[in-house]
Amino acid sequence: MGDIYRNAKKALACIGKDIDGGAEDVAGLVHDISKMISKYNSIADMPILAADNTLFDDPRWKALATLMKCPWFTRPWVVQEVGLAKDPRVLYGVVEFSYRDLMRLAIWTDRCASNLDPRAGISFFTIHRDWLDWSEDWRKTADYPDLTFLDLLNHARWLSCFDPRDHIYAYLGHPLARSEDGRGLIVGPRLSD
Template sequence: MDQANLRDFENFEDHEAERWRHLAELYSRPWFTRLWVIQEVGLASQAWVMFGSEIIAWREISDTATCIAIKARAIADHLRMESGVWDCNTLTQIFSTKRRRLNILEVLLLSEGFDASEPRDKVYAVLSHPSAMMSDGQLILQPDYECSMAQLNTTIALQFLKWQGSLYLLSAVHHMQSEDLENSERVSWIPCWEKDTQYMPFWLDDRRSIHWAASDTPACFRLSSDERKLTVTGICFDQVHDYGSIVIGKFTNQWKADIHVDGNKRSLGHLRELSSLIHNHSQSRSSIYATNKEVWVAACRTLTGGAPTVNLTDFMAFLSKYPEPCALFEEYAHGGVGEWFVHVATTKTANRRTFITRKGYVGLGSRPMQKDGIVCVLFGCPVPFLLRKSEHGYRLVGECYVHGIMHGQVIRAWRRNEFTEQEFELH
């Protein structure tokens, strides 16, 4: 079928609308949200699902969910089955052999939104995945329900660093409050897997790598003797000059986030306000974005975290709904799908802030950022990071998207001796 929308649904015959309601009843079941279902489906040679008196092949449920996600997102949203449909697609993706094999970090991230009554199962429930098996045939860690969640978070972080030799782990850090960074007992660079998902990393894409801020540089890091401090090498690129309101939201999946701004119920207005903030800044003398079109490209890319599936035409189609239409919007909006921009931008901006750097760049980053926070490109990392200077080194605030430095520009400038590398001791 072609892309179906709400108008199509309203015009359906009664029997066809009833079929959709039955689908909604299936995909709205809490079974799809349970964490242990991942291995039940993924490890089965041939999975079947019992729904009332019916027995349905998992493949049929999975293929139908994929079709709905691609062709009928608006109807699924209207019938409140979008979360189940997305969870179904995630279940399939995690154990899929048709794409590249996911690593353990990606599995943890994708499964983070599923429910588990025991917090430690957020990690233990995915140990059945092939990515949890090291080259010597041993699991990356053994389940131990006697250890605390803090100990488990530390163990999985250290194991990933030592086994993978990668700093991608840092993108899984989700600090929600400044108090998280001010608590000296908490190690700022270790992700907390027991917390609800706040957002997905900017680099996480199931098809290809979409950012390479650090270009081809290898990760360079070392651990302190007590394994609480992580020293990383990179480049201090800029500082935060100002930032906007927190886009507060409960992130349920990569499809939809329930969002409001500063306590007010979400409306499309918050995206327009963010767009205007970026545009107004980019019109100033400090902006590095020279042309009017470049300004709007910066706004579009920033609000969607550089998602490759969103085009400028989609953004302009969204902006064309302003009370006072602009000729520029109409010129570039032809063929665009404003609803698609809204979907991606709503997801990417959830629990993040837009910000402006001293050099005139615009970005999207973690909630607890502060003015004069440091924007760094760390060697081996696909995205930049925000750091906060402290008495004993640096605290990791979180990853960020900065339009204009996501594709190796800072590294190329460093190789021209325009920047000097330095070490940052994270604690």
């Protein structure tokens, strides 16, 4: 399954219906924050916003809070799908925007706008934010390049799995799941006796 997403030109993450009519607001906010981030070498170079910054008053944050409550974000297999895809796109209602830009917004929020969570009720999940890139070169862009496969499983432990084996199988597409020589997996399915 991982090869399908790894080789796809584009993958759509179908989040669900736009229940509050805020999908356009979310896409606009993601675009605006992405544009702001692009003016810096990295998010780490960006200033931390003061608690009274007017950006926190933007009404679009409410629409983003609604998006982040969608059940899609609690499914284990989607992490692999968007992590492996070259161009993962969010389809929220009929509105499409970059999944990676959404997660960069999440990283920016965590680092530079921590007052946003208590003010707007927006929180992002570590499994999506910190495991954004599943390419072979993931360590070059990762905020935490020393993480291990066990860390990945730990960050994903709370996701909703119908089959308990999916707590491992859903993450076998990550490069950390492969042996050092890259030819096999460090864990695999147990065959019945």
